[in-house]
Amino acid sequence: MRIIFMGSPDFAVPTLEALVDAGHEVVAAYTQPPRPAGRGKGERETPVQQRAEELGIEVRYPKSLRGEAEQQAFAELEADVAVVAAYGLILPQAILDAPMLGCLNVHGSLLPRWRGAAPVQRAIMAGDEATGITIMQMEAGLDTGPMLFKRAVEIDDKNAAQLTEELAKLGAAMMVEVLADLPNYDPIEQPKDGVTYAGKISKAEARIDWSRPAAELVRLVRGLAPFPGAWFEANGERIKILAAEVEPSACHPRESGDPADQIEDLGSRFRGNDGQVLDDGLLIQCGNGALRPTLLQRAGKGAMSGNELLRGFAIAKGTMLQ
Incomplete structure (x- = not known):
């Protein structure tokens, strides 16, 4: 033809x-x-x-x-x-x-x-x-x-x-x-x-809203990877998340004297602190549950794992991400 x-x-x-x-x-x-x-x-x-x-x-x-x-x-x-x-x-x-x-x-x-x-x-x-x-x-x-x-x-x-x-x-x-x-x-x-x-993906959609459920945000990350990339701000710098996973097993021993095998979801303990970093491995509180980025990218740099990022760009436990 x-x-x-x-x-x-x-x-x-x-x-x-x-x-x-x-x-x-x-x-x-x-x-x-x-x-x-x-x-x-x-x-x-x-x-x-x-x-x-x-x-x-x-x-x-x-x-x-x-x-x-x-x-x-x-x-x-x-x-x-x-x-x-x-x-x-x-x-x-x-x-x-x-x-x-x-x-x-x-x-x-x-x-x-x-x-x-x-x-x-x-x-x-x-x-x-x-x-x-x-x-x-x-x-x-x-x-x-x-x-x-x-x-x-x-x-x-x-x-x-x-x-x-x-x-x-x-x-x-x-x-x-x-x-x-x-x-x-x-x-x-x-x-x-x-x-x-x-509809076309808008710039506003790419910025992560930590009040949304973790599973929904992981889908957002996958849907926008690698471009334009879902992103957040930490220490005044924009960072893209290119891959992430929901971490349902993120738990912490109760501090109330209950038996040691009783645990509670970190997401419940920090309810209301959406965007808070919950540990030293960049576990992040979401509106429902928590997610952990597995592949990230700083401006002008290549993709890297969470551990690689944290070795050169400290994001401490307790940090509130924007």
Whole structure:
């Protein structure tokens, strides 16, 4: 097929590669424009642009597709189909209608759950047991189009990066499978029940609110790892938590003369002191229970274990984290 590919982040790259490997003619790759990045704020191309150029594919990165000239240029490619994977721009109706077979999307959730921009992160943060990939026909609504193919994966303890990588490979294989036998994939309308929206991750969400339950915060850490990273402040410095675990066994002997085998949860003893460091190993009081970071990162430094962090950055027992 003659295919226009539309995508931007790492998630989209396996699908682009799979289309080429399957023998399709990718006539152009549309992606987000280069943007300032890194300490030097030099312009950085998207992963899709970098890979498309390596493959010798023409790259286009318009800021909008609403203009008549851009729509005409798109139509003149005379594509059989457009394949979209995390592109990042709204597709006007003229774009959706231009390819003979329309536009097909690789979406990182089991629709209609988690329509929108951050389905992988939201699924982890919500505590979903499974998510997956939906291949769908695109229409003007936000991820509302009819579905062609769905496949689920277990989330387990994966973080956002790990789950995104798994889903990206799965979505690539599924799209190639659909294109190989497209007439036999009957479009199925999405159910009206069970719709949820995966809004973009805001900067405010990444700051840890220690009044929330420990299990919920561990999911937040996994959902935001490695980027943007859930963070807190200690000694005036911002520190990211890249991995953490709930510590239900964090206990302390009673001090009331009860038998020695009677214990109580540290989280109960320090109720109301959310964000307090409970021991010398960075066990942190939460609104319900306690968590212990297992992988952290200071600004400008690499990821390190809790013990490595504490050797060079003291956070004493009793410290109240912000």
